[in-house]
Amino acid sequence: MSKAAFDTIKPRRRSDQVTLGQVAKAAGVSPMTVSRALNHPDKVSDRTRQSVLDSVERLGYVPNRVAGSLASSRSSLVAVIVPSLSNSVFVEVIKGLQETLEGEGYQLLLGNTDYDLDREYQLVRTFMGWSCSALVMAGLRHSEASHTLLTNASHPIMEIMELGPSLDLNVGLDHVAAGRCMARHLLERGYRRIVYVGARLGDDYRAFMRYQGHREVLECAGLEAPLVELETLGSLEAGALGLARVSREYPAAQAIHFANDDLGAGALLAANRQGLRVPEDIAIAGFNGLAFGQHITPRLTTIVSPRETMGRLAGQALIRRLAGQHVHRKRHDVGFTLQPGEST
Amino acid sequence: MSKAAFDTIKPRRRSDQVTLGQVAKAAGVSPMTVSRALNHPDKVSDRTRQSVLDSVERLGYVPNRVAGSLASSRSSLVAVIVPSLSNSVFVEVIKGLQETLEGEGYQLLLGNTDYDLDREYQLVRTFMGWSCSALVMAGLRHSEASHTLLTNASHPIMEIMELGPSLDLNVGLDHVAAGRCMARHLLERGYRRIVYVGARLGDDYRAFMRYQGHREVLECAGLEAPLVELETLGSLEAGALGLARVSREYPAAQAIHFANDDLGAGALLAANRQGLRVPEDIAIAGFNGLAFGQHITPRLTTIVSPRETMGRLAGQALIRRLAGQHVHRKRHDVGFTLQPGEST
DNA sequence: AACGCCAATGATAGCGCTACCATTACGTTC
């Protein structure tokens, strides 16, 4: 006779996963005690805890985090929303976050907006549905819909990369100041005809802010601040293209301030290949402080941002907040450093 | 009188999130109909669907995915486990996965093992608790504990990067063949005293397999295949260090086969700085086909692996599988291409 | 000896959603 014949009530369970209840039975305790033994080990006696852990091991029990999250209405997920994975800057920040948060038992839920605020909204919405412990996002600009959702959120929100009026926590740096800093550096070196080259500045607001700072300084010095805008975001090819466009559109240019190191290094290497002397024929500067800029000849003048540190600090602040501790600096300026190379 | 005085039974809900039930009430239908309107739109009438969507909008309802996943015992999460986020190779694969899967409504859960099989196990265990739709992991080697867990998993498992006997689906390339390919190239160019430089080959099994292929070819040609092993995984600094160690330990070396492009490019740029002629004084080859290797002078000889494509193919295969369709190739060789530069 | 206190454990009642059937209304068929 088939086993099913006995099952008058058909069980709903589709997987034959071991459940907490089965562990409880095996250990001779109540489910609640198993839950405590696993999540609040100090709340059960040593004997009980050991017996529960033995049963867990023996049965191969894997806690169902979905059920746990539903019951407690919070999850061990931390959502991270970045505008791009092609740009190593965001990857390094993710790495910093990952290192700090994984150690505390959180898992990263990753989303990519591709610099699209609508996609950002969709991601925020989706991630909210996961009862995340926290939400980390790059940038301070959001759509109105996102803003509504975010202000009603019950978890901490960490905005990173830039600095300014934030929803909750903020770790980043001042991009306008960074733009000013590099512009001043170029002026000090004696360059006067300086072109800023960026890409999709309407989307990449931080690059736009750096341009703002750059322009401000140049205009204060009575100089023009021409802008060349490319289609492609950071890439070495785009940098080479940027150099070509500047040569064509601004043949008298003495220096190029690139929005990032990918562009800058691309231009520098292209100049090398073309036999252009850097900085004599054209000076080149970037932004980010990517490693390879310091290995090429001449070394790329750049502004170093502490990216992995930024991720780590953001992670640490979140951990503190989630542990119920006070976060001292809701806005944390990680600063930046001008790193002069021989390219300017 | 306080409102609470009426609440004899205190509700358990901690957040004041709008629920599906409230949407149902607002739309004048049953919760079940709201669920269908959102998840199986073709199962409800146009009129009902519209009315439900209106209520969703009006109330600002955000579906609770945790509850949904528990009830349906599957989630829209796809777990991705990689050994490193410092290596752009994995980031590019993640990008490919992300592009394909995000469009189909999946979210990526990201884990980093740092080349540690125990951490891999912990991650697998944790991610299993999330009832993921699929699990993507780099590599075919797992601890016994992971293996047990993985073979009992009810979701598809995609192993990427390398090729071989896999648990379920597999998209990757043959690293032994790649090692052979580069070794043959170096022999064809006339080099005889060739050193392989890698890092943590005990952990980085793919780099080790490339060395195997390399050694096989050299030994067939009656040559030795000395190995220099570094502490740090791919980085430009480590590459420079590798060059230095080879100069010291194998001063007669004619060519260096580096385990990856970061090392190769680091060595190449260091050679440039030191005035060593590449390839006359020392030939240098890498692996991966990273962009910047093709922008430096001389261009780095390398083997290009289609990384983003690999991620995309893996994502597409998973999507097919999750849609219940047949996946034609459970093992998919994405191949590789030798890209000779002037560095060899 | 009676009392309170605390640590350890258990029983109960959901968390917000969906699988699974039951039901309804309305055409179609012979």
Next chain:
DNA sequence: GAACGTAATGGTAGCGCTATCATTGGCGTT
């Protein structure tokens, strides 16, 4: 016109866990 199929909707019963309160028993206090 009775039987039948089908599309749309609803009711019920959980999914596997944890918050909350209740209960127990051992201990120190007066």
